[in-house]
Amino acid sequence: MSESYAKEHKGARVKIQDFGRFLSGMVMPNIGAFIAWGLITALFIPTGWKPNEKLAELVGPMITYLLPLLIGYSGGNMVSGKRGGVIGAISTMGVIIGADIPMFLGAMIIGPLGGFVIKKFDELIEGKIKTGFEMLVNNFSAGIIGMLMAILAYSAVGPVVSSLSIALGKAVEFIVNIGLLPLSSIIIEPAKILFLNNAINHGVLGPIGVQETKEIGKSIFFLLETNPGPGLGVLLAYLAFGKKSIKQSTPSAIIIHFLGGIHEIYFPYVLMNPALIVAVIAGGASGVFIFNLFNVGLVATPSPGSIIALFAMTPKGSFIGLLLGVLVSTLVAFLVASIFVKSSNKELNDEELEKATVKVKRLKNKKEENFELENEINKIVFACDAGMGSSAMGASLLRDKIKKARLDISVINCAIENIPKDGDIIITHKNLTERAKEKAPDKIHVSIDDFLTTPAYEKLIEELIKISNINKNEKVKQEKQTISNNILIQDNILLGLDSSNREDAIDLAGKLLVESGYVKSKYIESMHRRENVLSTYIGNGVAIPHGDKNSKDEIIKSGISVLQYPEGIDYGDGQTVYLVIGIAGKNNEHLSILSNLATLLEDEKIVEKLINTKNIEDVYNTIINRD
Template sequence: MDATVTNKKKKSSLKTKVQRLGSALSNMVLPNIGAFIAWGLITALFIPTGWLPNAALAKLSTPMVTYLLPLLIAFTGGKNIAGHRGGVVGAIATMGVIVGTNIPMFIGAMLMGPLGGYCIKKWDEKVQPHIHQGFEMLVNNFSAGIIGMLLAIVGFLAIGPVVSTASGWLATGVDYIISIHLIPLANVFIEPAKILFLNNAINQGILTPLGIQAAAKAGKSILFLLEPNPGPGLGVLLAFAIFGKGTAKSSAPSAIIIQFLGGIHEIYFPYILMKPALFLSVIAGGVTGTFTFNMLGAGLKASPSPGSIISILLMTPKGIGNFISVLAGVALATIVSFLISMVILKRDKSTGDESLEAGQAQMAAMKSAPSDTADAKAILSGDSVNKIIFACDAGMGSSAMGASILRDKVKKAGLDLSVTNTAISNLSDEPGLLVVTQEELADRAQKQTPNAVHVAVENFLNSPKYDEIVTGLRTKEVAATDAAPATDTTAATTAATTTADFAKVTEIDFVHHDQKVGSATMAMSTFRGALRKADKEHYTVRNVGVNELNDDASVLVLASRETAKRIKSQYANLQVVEIANLLDPAEYNDVIDGLK
């Protein structure tokens, strides 16, 4: 049993690390996607083979792909690490690899931008505290210039040639795979990875840089079509619209519009997750579509973002043959995915009005360890929340739709709250923040904003938790985590308090279950406030998972009755105090009085 849990933790940790790396790459590209689209449109319109050939305007294309786009990527990468100052140093450093090579240096920008930000961040941490008053601007400006210069020289002499050689090898490898018609096999990995929320990492972090390098030479690239192809998802949604049941069937038509025309592919992910056999549908559809693209020589001028059929057609090169090849790949992917999904859904013997939410919950249970979360409500002060942010990997697409849905509910409920969306990497840990994210990404969101209230949902576009959030904010209750019912707990609290040996305590822990961390975070904040008033802030206070507790008498756990029972059954040495209401400062008076 322990080995199984350990393996699951390792898999989850690896998946989180991969998502974080992919997010770091895609977050350098996504904020600048407008510039990529501008370059793609200029190329498609004004080059000699474009729709409106214009020799003068066509001169914009090469400088944009050589200088503008890599420098924007580098600036964003440096800024993500060390703010505007990091962005400036990252852009300076990237000039070295740009000038030192003769290919579009996107991979070099993804390396040098964050490296510049990291170097200036470390410099500032070491030096800024020791700068004499009045010399701050002098030191800051010259240090940024000198570090940027040194990194540019290193990029020009060393990193640029290495990246150029590596990029050449990658391009040669991709060209070879395409020439022997093996590129469709990429979709065996791309389609499942998309549904595991790596879609932006794959497309913007890997395929887009390689595709731009190829398109700069050949005028188009098939790599721009591998992940954005809407055909596989469209086939699944069409099958649900015709052969599905319950909520899944009734919601599929609107999902088709959002996915195919709006380009928000995340909307079909829950349909796959509720019936994992449908992974076969999207894989087969993706392989079919890419095979068709490859055989017909399809490709796009630039990356379509979002992956809408409209964006794809806008980025298709001039010529009826190009449009036919692109549309044929999308159509065949849709047909294959639809046929396989039809067979799977027609063989489904489940009865009753099967809901999409039930299927999502079932799949969530299959994908992760069984939840130990008590089926109760966490108390949340409505006055303490002044902002709600939907956070996803890229801060676009499904999170924007989810924010729009909840914003409408909040408005109708008469609540004066801001509801916005952003990328997880852009979250800021600030007071009064409620973060809504998908269960797969909740761990990353929690690490980014440990003091916020977090609510994890299975599907941004169709979650019953939105009504619970609105109701909770109105009645000061949100169904977030594990606070136990406050029934007859005063006696238990007093008894537990009197048996605790506070003289040994150096650390106080609050416990959350899995990724549902809302009440534990709020309880920790409430307790810290009580400690501050008592002038006893020297204690370490943590919000941890049940399996992260240290079994030592110096650790005091404050928990609800049900959670306390579980902890006592698992640990022999740590101390536990049962608290009736984890968000009531008065409940902690006896504990704080006992602490030295």
């Protein structure tokens, strides 16, 4: 194969992946609406679980208007933000009225097209509108373009899509009738391993299934990609016949895959031994055969693809067939996978599982992005199409690693469309990074190939620890500077004082601050007021008297004084104090001083040294030059 041929086909494959993900990106943010419609359908239509004539009236308007409008808005929004979303929704209304079938495919076409048109218009007039006329032009241009796009959709796009949908429906019906639908697994199962599962399910199969559901109340197309049986069979084969440590990781993977619905977790297990693609194809095809044989279908897309979600979307009369289909696909995948797992010449272990990540990179022909952190990080965001499957899994893994590293950083997961403004780092799959950058261009973006075993997590933790240590060192440095900036002078350190009482000690500590020019004389009164409200004794024989909140006008500049009472003084409430440190902080600097001293004085050895030393320089250097 020539190099030019390989490059040409690599580009074609990337374009297909991007197109598929763009289609799924219009559906995934609205998957909750699809599930709501599916539940209403399953419950309230005449053949549902709880037939209700009034509530069943929701089914028609939702599938005819709500769902296509949401898709159209999302498509326009992906191209040109909220303004594009509005034009996409207006345009979609044209295809809805111009056709007599649910216009999901039409919305996927006209929604992004509407966003594209308004985007080009905005680029054309950028910088050419006179000041004061911006809102007028923006509003009327959106209205006019929206009207024209709706007319175009009504007169041209709607009829064309209707004809195409009818032809596609007949083709699908033909494939189902001659029993060839199970062969779809030859395409669907390998494509899932290439992380095209959302694109196939929500971008292609989902819209076809919705239209079929309107006609017959259920659709097998909701099961072609979401069936958890093939992946479960592969994981069970590793559990039964895998060697060494790889066997230990499968129970948790089974739970996450089968009950959690996150199919991505079994992909590396297949990539460790690519021959297992045969197993998932065989399992998928056998499951489809059983579903077709028992006339099984779902009322809406089960997302994520958990067995729980499958049962929730199953109408009356399909439970037995659904369960049989999942069991058969699991058994067939298990039997075929067992052959390849047992006959493997090398021992598959954790190291091989990590190498599967490299295989994913090779399949995608992309390199890991490098990243370096410079600023403090408070929130990390995992983003994917829906914000539920792979991103939830990745967020959980990284959250655990960050907890072990004792870093105070929040980790969340969400859909790309909902990336929060306060996120500092955005982590996405390689194929979604460009979309994430468009949504959050000013953030740090990390691209990964595999949410499970990517080495990016370890590198990120290293960077986070590094930046955390830098920030801590800088904070300590600033605190030292705060104290050493003439806050403490040696004349304000008195050692070997005779025992006295609390009031006299506070008077003396305040007097030193007054005489040194740190505070006005009335500040001493505020120190007593503060002490009467709440004792400033902090433990270890140390008290830190300071003014109350009303004393800020009495402070000239920040300063401290240190009094040493070797025999101790009665500080009230049975407390004996040996070290009295008077504090005055300008512009809330007292908080930094208090924090700094608290860190210093929690060390009993340091306190003991300060209480017993007879050298003023020892006290000064201990406080000023502490590490």
